[in-house]
Amino acid sequence: MIHPVLLCGGSGTRLWPLSRKSYPKQFARLMGDESLFQASARRLSGEGFAAPLIVTGDPFRFIVTEQLAQTRQAPQGILIEPEGRNTAPAVLAAALWLAESDEDALMLVAPSDHVIPDAAAFRAAATAATPRAKAGDLVTFGITPDRAETGYGYLELAKGADAAADTPQSLARFVEKPDEARAREMVADGNFLWNAGIFLFTAGAVLDAYRAHAPAMLDAVGRALQGASCDLGFTRLDAGPWVEAEDTSIDYAIMEKADNLAVMPYAAGWSDLGGWDAVWMESGPDDQGNVCSDHATAISCEDTLLRSETPGLELVGIGLKDMIAIAMNDAVLVAHKSQAQRVKEAVTALKARGASQAVQLPRDYRPWGWYESLAIGGRFQVKRIVVNPGAALSLQSHHHRSEHWIVVEGTARVTVGDEVKLLTENQSVYIPLGAVHRMENPGKLPMVLIEVQTGSYLGEDDIIRYEDVYARD
Amino acid sequence: MIHPVLLCGGSGTRLWPLSRKSYPKQFARLMGDESLFQASARRLSGEGFAAPLIVTGDPFRFIVTEQLAQTRQAPQGILIEPEGRNTAPAVLAAALWLAESDEDALMLVAPSDHVIPDAAAFRAAATAATPRAKAGDLVTFGITPDRAETGYGYLELAKGADAAADTPQSLARFVEKPDEARAREMVADGNFLWNAGIFLFTAGAVLDAYRAHAPAMLDAVGRALQGASCDLGFTRLDAGPWVEAEDTSIDYAIMEKADNLAVMPYAAGWSDLGGWDAVWMESGPDDQGNVCSDHATAISCEDTLLRSETPGLELVGIGLKDMIAIAMNDAVLVAHKSQAQRVKEAVTALKARGASQAVQLPRDYRPWGWYESLAIGGRFQVKRIVVNPGAALSLQSHHHRSEHWIVVEGTARVTVGDEVKLLTENQSVYIPLGAVHRMENPGKLPMVLIEVQTGSYLGEDDIIRYEDVYARD
Numbered sequence: 001m002i003h004p005v006l007l008c009g010g011s012g013t014r015l016w017p018l019s020r021k022s023y024p025k026q027f028a029r030l031m032g033d034e035s036l037f038q039a040s041a042r043r044l045s046g047e048g049f050a051a052p053l054i055v056t057g058d059p060f061r062f063i064v065t066e067q068l069a070q071t072r073q074a075p076q077g078i079l080i081e082p083e084g085r086n087t088a089p090a091v092l093a094a095a096l097w098l099a100e101s102d103e104d105a106l107m108l109v110a111p112s113d114h115v116i117p118d119a120a121a122f123r124a125a126a127t128a129a130t131p132r133a134k135a136g137d138l139v140t141f142g143i144t145p146d147r148a149e150t151g152y153g154y155l156e157l158a159k160g161a162d163a164a165a166d167t168p169q170s171l172a173r174f175v176e177k178p179d180e181a182r183a184r185e186m187v188a189d190g191n192f193l194w195n196a197g198i199f200l201f202t203a204g205a206v207l208d209a210y211r212a213h214a215p216a217m218l219d220a221v222g223r224a225l226q227g228a229s230c231d232l233g234f235t236r237l238d239a240g241p242w243v244e245a246e247d248t249s250i251d252y253a254i255m256e257k258a259d260n261l262a263v264m265p266y267a268a269g270w271s272d273l274g275g276w277d278a279v280w281m282e283s284g285p286d287d288q289g290n291v292c293s294d295h296a297t298a299i300s301c302e303d304t305l306l307r308s309e310t311p312g313l314e315l316v317g318i319g320l321k322d323m324i325a326i327a328m329n330d331a332v333l334v335a336h337k338s339q340a341q342r343v344k345e346a347v348t349a350l351k352a353r354g355a356s357q358a359v360q361l362p363r364d365y366r367p368w369g370w371y372e373s374l375a376i377g378g379r380f381q382v383k384r385i386v387v388n389p390g391a392a393l394s395l396q397s398h399h400h401r402s403e404h405w406i407v408v409e410g411t412a413r414v415t416v417g418d419e420v421k422l423l424t425e426n427q428s429v430y431i432p433l434g435a436v437h438r439m440e441n442p443g444k445l446p447m448v449l450i451e452v453q454t455g456s457y458l459g460e461d462d463i464i465r466y467e468d469v470y471a472r473d
Numbered sequence: 474m475i476h477p478v479l480l481c482g483g484s485g486t487r488l489w490p491l492s493r494k495s496y497p498k499q500f501a502r503l504m505g506d507e508s509l510f511q512a513s514a515r516r517l518s519g520e521g522f523a524a525p526l527i528v529t530g531d532p533f534r535f536i537v538t539e540q541l542a543q544t545r546q547a548p549q550g551i552l553i554e555p556e557g558r559n560t561a562p563a564v565l566a567a568a569l570w571l572a573e574s575d576e577d578a579l580m581l582v583a584p585s586d587h588v589i590p591d592a593a594a595f596r597a598a599a600t601a602a603t604p605r606a607k608a609g610d611l612v613t614f615g616i617t618p619d620r621a622e623t624g625y626g627y628l629e630l631a632k633g634a635d636a637a638a639d640t641p642q643s644l645a646r647f648v649e650k651p652d653e654a655r656a657r658e659m660v661a662d663g664n665f666l667w668n669a670g671i672f673l674f675t676a677g678a679v680l681d682a683y684r685a686h687a688p689a690m691l692d693a694v695g696r697a698l699q700g701a702s703c704d705l706g707f708t709r710l711d712a713g714p715w716v717e718a719e720d721t722s723i724d725y726a727i728m729e730k731a732d733n734l735a736v737m738p739y740a741a742g743w744s745d746l747g748g749w750d751a752v753w754m755e756s757g758p759d760d761q762g763n764v765c766s767d768h769a770t771a772i773s774c775e776d777t778l779l780r781s782e783t784p785g786l787e788l789v790g791i792g793l794k795d796m797i798a799i800a801m802n803d804a805v806l807v808a809h810k811s812q813a814q815r816v817k818e819a820v821t822a823l824k825a826r827g828a829s830q831a832v833q834l835p836r837d838y839r840p841w842g843w844y845e846s847l848a849i850g851g852r853f854q855v856k857r858i859v860v861n862p863g864a865a866l867s868l869q870s871h872h873h874r875s876e877h878w879i880v881v882e883g884t885a886r887v888t889v890g891d892e893v894k895l896l897t898e899n900q901s902v903y904i905p906l907g908a909v910h911r912m913e914n915p916g917k918l919p920m921v922l923i924e925v926q927t928g929s930y931l932g933e934d935d936i937i938r939y940e941d942v943y944a945r946d
Contacts, residue, residue, distance in 0.1 A: 017787075295828075297819065297822050297823070299815065299818050299819060299822065300812065300815070306807075308805075312803060313802070313803055313804070313805065314490075314803065314804045314805070314823055314828050314830045315804075315805045315807070316804070316805070316806050316807070316808075316819040316822065316823070317807045317808070318806070318807070318808035318809065318812045318815050318816065318818065318819060319808055319809035319811065319812030319815065320807060320808070320809060321809075323796075323807065325798075325805070325807045327800070327805040329786070329802045329803075330785060330786055330787065330802075331786065331787045331788075331789070332781075332786065332787070332788045332789070332798070332800040332805055333789050333791070334779075334788070334789070334790045334791070334793060334796065334798045334807050335789075335790070335791035335792055335793070336791065336792035336793060336794075338792065339773065339791045339792030342772065342773075342791050342792065343791065345772050345791065346770065346772065346789040346791060349770050349772065349789065350770070350787055350789070355768075355787050357787045374847040374848050374855060375847050375857050375923070377881060377882060377921065378882070379881070379882065379898065380881035380882070380898075380921075380923075382847060382855065382857075382923055384848050384855075402899050404877075404879045404901050406877045406925045406927075408850060408852070408853035408925065408927055409850060409851070409852065409853070425852065425853075425927055426875050426927040428877050428901070428903065428925075430901065448850065448853075450848070450853075450855055450923075450925045452879045452881065452901075452923045452925075454879075454881055454898055454899040
């Protein structure tokens with residue numbers, strides 16, 4: 001039995017505007033109908049795989065549960081990092097969590113924002129690596145390089161090893177991100193593989209390595225897990241000891257120091273989608289080299305990526321060569337493909353002038369569902385609010401605004417003052433300024449409600465919460 | 474006294490997505506805070522100018538009145554073309570209309586979608602051309618060329634004429650759009666000016682020319698004006714005779730045949746904004762050659778036009794050279810500047826697959842104001858509706874939908890069945906399916922209302938009109 005450990009606390013900016021701090025890359029539908037996270041969970045499921053253990057950040061916990069529910073998967077646990085501290089503490093927390101029930105538990109640690117098109121081949125590789133991991137070695141997956149990439153670290157195999165084998169091979173050493181000349185040498189040499197950050201080991205073996213090479217981290221993360229609080233199925237690590245753990249990668253913390261390492265070669269396709277150029281490449285360009293989403297039209301374009309990411313938004317490119325255009329209804333990126341790695345500069349520029357698009361999607365995900373603003377005026381705002389089945393917003397009131405609620409899908413249970421009533425499609429209720437109120441979805445389908453606010457101040461912080469099932473202030 | 478005749482019935486596609494069939498270029502804010510039409514009307518106003526006579530199409534009549542009201546101008550008349558038939562019938566209708574009160578009325582005929590930055594210089598040129606026009610000549614304005622443009626026709630001055638004079642000169646002949654070699658020759662020669670389609674003549678003089686060179690058109694348009702109906706200040710030409718008039722330009726119909734022609738040279742700046750490349754050029758590129766609107770950010774770009782045309786939509790360009798990106802929340806255009814003339818292909822492509830963005834803006838202008846859809850679901854739609862002061866929607870009912878109305882700005886007078894009531898900000902009303910209802914703005918400020926529709930069919934054609942001040946079915 002292999003326990004998938006999916007790391008999804010990261011929040012990169014290289015795929016802005018689709019990936020934002022509030023809704024990062026792993027949760028976006030970058031390839032096909034599933035998010036990268038959903039595809040990762042599905043890839044590591046089926047015979048021989050336990051339910052996944054998720055390590056993520058507090059802002060993403062309800063995105064995780066909602067996305068797993070959509071694909072009808074249930075996690076064995078969700079560990080909440082009080083803050084992101086790179087992969088070393090995250091993997092350690094997962095190992096400690098699994099070791100509580102089984103020291104010999106086999107862990108397959110994987111980022112959840114990579115693309116691995118051939119799921120069956122990947123599962124076969126994981127299975128082939130199992131004996132070596134069970135024997136106590138730390139197995140890292142090495143990707144057969146198809147170009148002299150300077151953006152990845154490399155794994156140098158031991159003399160006599162076979163980089164094309166379908167069984168784990170011995171590792172000589174880790175090689176940090178090279179310059180282009182060195183990358184070309186390594187690819188030509190043939191004895192080097194890309195370091196994909198995917199690992200297979202037993203909880204006991206990796207804990208031994210932390211004990212030997214990162215004892216302070218073992219101590220801190222151990223206390224963060226002992227002090228963890230559990231609510232709604234989440235295991236919230238204790239922030240006090242957690243922040244004592246060094247902010248570093250598992251490679252630096254233990255892999256580069258351990259001597260019981262092996263490499264499982266993998267040649268069936270992999271990408272970390274580290275930029276829009278990679279998305280273009282992995283999406284299968286057509287005969288002209290173009291990749292167009294629905295609602296994107298290329299006229300006399302070559303080697304160009306055109307993506308419309310908002311329903312009903314038409315994107316047209318004319319006479320483009322080696323270009324990237326990503327269109328959303330609140331933000332549009334147009335970049336030369338050779339400059340794809342500079343997208344983070346766009347985020348920095350927008351942050352500098354206070355544009356919320358730098359970090360936030362128009363849709364705001366909450367424990368109970370999500371909302372988005374449809375229109376904002378001087379003294380009014382219109383929102384679409386979607387409440388998940390069984391979910392409830394907090395009991396609250398506002399000092400500066402009144403609200404009109406109109407249910408347009410599903411059924412709402414609405415509290416206003418002392419009164420509680422059920423509203424269904426096409427029914428409405430008025431919440432006067434100052435009235436204590438709550439919205440719940442008692443049904444089995446999502447409930448959609450249009451909220452029209454009027455008042456002199458419409459900020460999200462004009463809220464007094466009286467009761468909240470999600471324990472927010 | 475000069476009577477400005479502003480032609481604004483055209484609907485080009487070269488500035489899509491900002492300019493669409495439903496809201497063409499002349500009404501868009503392409504340069505500064507006014508539309509090109511508003512700027513044209515303002516340019517031809519003040520001492521020596523009568524109120525403008527407008528010639529436009531039926532779909533644009535309320536855009537015309539609203540835009541003139543915004544700039545506090547009143548037209549002397551608005552002629553409605555039953556369909557667009559190019560400039561010859563339009564100018565003829567205006568001449569006949571003016572001649573009814575004064576055969577000697579001086580007409581300054583101008584397209585309303587051009588940019589002429591120096592309004593005072595243009596008025597001075599018009600004044601300088603007046604004596605020659607009063608003497609019975611047809612004066613056409615000739616623009617001093619600053620490049621070998623192949624997109625315009627040229628005017629060849631008579632031998633001995635002075636292309637830099639500030640008085641009308643004699644014309645040798647019209648020259649059709651040239652190839653590039655010929656364009657370069659003409660610009661080098663110095664005796665050629667661009668034909669801008671701007672004319673000054675008396676109504677009587679131009680009617681004589683029509684009588685001599687286009688008698689059938691004079692007859693047809695004469696009957697179209699005699700049969701015109703007048704409502705709400707619009708003069709609707711009679712469609713039957715109107716469509717008998719040849720669909721052609723005034724240049725072809727009379728100017729190229731007349732012998733009483735003169736040219737008024739004009740050197741103080743002019744552009745027909747015939748494409749996004751021209752918009753870029755006329756907008757005053759910065760030191761890097763870039764033109765960026767509000768909410769547009771250029772990172773390492775050169776000679777690039779970036780325009781965000783929707784409030785709250787951020788556009789970022791990275792590493793672009795000679796590019797154009799126009800972002801709206803329902804359509805985005807990205808084109809190489811050298812391909813700017815191919816924008817109409819985008820419109821054709823979108824039309825082919827039935828995308829409404831090809832021809833319609835999200836905002837739909839109506840006689841009483843405008844509306845836009847904020848959200849559409851399976852069985853609901855949310856609209857923002859803005860009703861002008863004093864305006865009223867038709868008395869109507871629907872078979873398939875109920876409506877919730879919430880007033881968020883201003884005051885509404887609402888009829889539902891037999892009841893009439895006033896609603897102000899933060900008040901709402903429910904319109905049950907089948908109920909006869911009407912919305913009016915009795916106030917002095919625009920009234921803004923959020924409408925939430927629910928029902929099985931939400932098309933605009935589910936409407937039964939009982940009474941309509943705008944005489945619609």
